[in-house]
Amino acid sequence: MTxxxxxxxxxxxxxxxxQLVWDVLLDAQRHLSAADIVAEVHRRxxxxxxxxxxxxxxxxxxxxIVRESHVGDTSMWEPAHDDAVIHLVCDHCGRTMHYxxxxxxxxxRQLQRHADFSPGSIDVRVSGxxxxxxxxx
Amino acid sequence: MTxxxxxxxxxxxxxxxxQLVWDVLLDAQRHLSAADIVAEVHRRxxxxxxxxxxxxxxxxxxxxIVRESHVGDTSMWEPAHDDAVIHLVCDHCGRTMHYxxxxxxxxxRQLQRHADFSPGSIDVRVSGxxxxxxxxx
DNA sequence: TCGTTATTGCAATTCGTTCGCAATACTGGT
DNA sequence: ACCAGTATTGCGAACGAATTGCAATAACGA
Numbered sequence: 001m002t003x004x005x006x007x008x009x010x011x012x013x014x015x016x017x018x019q020l021v022w023d024v025l026l027d028a029q030r031h032l033s034a035a036d037i038v039a040e041v042h043r044r045x046x047x048x049x050x051x052x053x054x055x056x057x058x059x060x061x062x063x064x065i066v067r068e069s070h071v072g073d074t075s076m077w078e079p080a081h082d083d084a085v086i087h088l089v090c091d092h093c094g095r096t097m098h099y100x101x102x103x104x105x106x107x108x109r110q111l112q113r114h115a116d117f118s119p120g121s122i123d124v125r126v127s128g129x130x131x132x133x134x135x136x137x
Numbered sequence: 138m139t140x141x142x143x144x145x146x147x148x149x150x151x152x153x154x155x156q157l158v159w160d161v162l163l164d165a166q167r168h169l170s171a172a173d174i175v176a177e178v179h180r181r182x183x184x185x186x187x188x189x190x191x192x193x194x195x196x197x198x199x200x201x202i203v204r205e206s207h208v209g210d211t212s213m214w215e216p217a218h219d220d221a222v223i224h225l226v227c228d229h230c231g232r233t234m235h236y237x238x239x240x241x242x243x244x245x246r247q248l249q250r251h252a253d254f255s256p257g258s259i260d261v262r263v264s265g266x267x268x269x270x271x272x273x274x
Numbered sequence: 275t276c277g278t279t280a281t282t283g284c285a286a287t288t289c290g291t292t293c294g295c296a297a298t299a300c301t302g303g304t
Numbered sequence: 305a306c307c308a309g310t311a312t313t314g315c316g317a318a319c320g321a322a323t324t325g326c327a328a329t330a331a332c333g334a
């Protein structure tokens with residue numbers, strides 16, 4: 001599913017700022033802050049204004065193709081992905097890793113059966129030490 | 138463990154703003170935004186300044202007696218509690234419920250065994266529909 | 275290619291939070 | 305109970321990320 005497909009399918013126009021923001025998100029193999037994205041987009045095309053980046057992120061969130069998460073007190077962005085992929089955030093180097101686990105679907109089933117709550121998306125965030133930082137300190 | 142004990146134990150002073158912020162957090166049986174806390178503290182004692190509320194929240198976070206979480210794009214605060222208690226956030230009415238599950242400790246064991254990551258705190262947030270809102274729509 | 279209008283760039287603005295500093299009030303020692 | 309020392313407060317100013325209003329621009333269906 002390309003960005004173009006999603007935008008066309010929702011009656012939105014395919015524009016340079018939107019395309020750039022999307023490219024930056026895909027290229028980055030990590031979570032990016034709004035500031036990171038603004039900077040990288042600006043690097044690729046200085047003519048693109050920060051407000052267009054913010055607007056693109058807002059739109060993408062509504063279209064559910066990006067996911068906003070919070071590490072500490074800053075928002076981080078990444079292309080949306082499946083629930084079963086959870087986030088491991090290293091306290092030390094700040095890197096975020098993905099980890100695929102069945103625990104999420106187990107929890108979802110448990111909620112459906114036992115809690116008075118019908119679960120939509122599930123967000124799991126683990127803070128701790130990544131292998132590299134655990135070794136080096 | 139009272140606030141006084143925690144503050145004394147960490148060489149911090151027990152002051153009216155801090156006590157008020159703590160009382161407000163304990164009294165509220167839900168998550169509060171910074172604005173909520175500022176408002177309620179002000180209601181109880183108009184002499185207390187918003188910046189003292191922010192400072193208290195920052196301090197309490199460092200002392201690990203409150204937990205900051207993010208619902209949508211606003212920070213929410215609550216007294217810290219055990220990991221096993223996860224958050225169910227209703228998309229419709231915005232209320233946050235607690236749910237106690239073994240899924241968290243299971244996940245922690247799984248991570249310790251199989252992932253190259255040593256887990257600290259685990260934060261699980263489920264968005265969906267609470268029983269009340271599921272019925273009424 | 276043209277006309278319509280969604281989207282952009284820009285500058286100004288908003289508003290929640292932080293900061294600097296003098297005044298205040300907690301605390302440990304007497 | 306008082307005092308001295310200093311952490312903490314209240315206040316106003318400052319900050320900065322994000323938002324907004326608007327005229328100019330560019331995407332896209334016809």
